[in-house]
Amino acid sequence: MCRSGHDDMVRIHVHTLWKLFILLVTVTVVSSIRCYECENGVNPACGKYFKAYQFKAQKCGDGSPYYKCALQRQTEADGYVGIARVCYEMGTLYGLNETDGCREWTNEIGFTALYCFCSTNLCNKGSNPSPSVVLTLTGVMSLTISFFYP
Template structure:
């Protein structure tokens, strides 16, 4: 009777290890964030009314976790608003809070811009999209259920 219970526990541990391995592989595969890169001074479709279908997102940093998507917005003295969407390497601008969200930053010579950071694929199009996270979470829950109850 004890050996039978030990066998069941061993099978359960193997299932748990499979789940953990799948999650680890999934996180490794999706670690490269994809962001839009453009400037409205070069292409007006990158401006306030962003036309994502005109741009191809770029894979940032070859899997480095030190990248986020960013949107930079600055108003020139003549009233023109410059907008840039980029792969942002963390630590690039000294003193800037790089947590997800938007904030103004001013450098030593008085240049001021609004920076918005986000950490999911294609998120610098202007609206927050968490569909990628939701998809991975749903997949993980489904696989966990399958391995535990089948």
């Protein structure tokens, strides 16, 4: 009798955790992401040794889920490395894989740059943006469920 009550209690807690998870994902998608926006050609503090305290984060896209933070890095023929941190609107560059992470992209006229995408607030401050909080929470939820339901 006592065991059955415990199982019911565990189901209630797991159900509550799933509701909170879904609520968090929904809020993350609906709210505007905030990203750093700068170029090291305009302000050297935006370069390789980024000084975040010198920049104010910008809201991207007024709540649109079609924005990510991005870091773009390109090396010029003279060796200069240009770095830009931006709010990136998904679908802007044809043929570019826009999933979180870094990858090189070359356009039809030979322009090549490294693009790093991320989906959490202020994640474009480093040279390699942090993974999405949603992926982290998914892992935590999976571990929690596997603990209660082996």
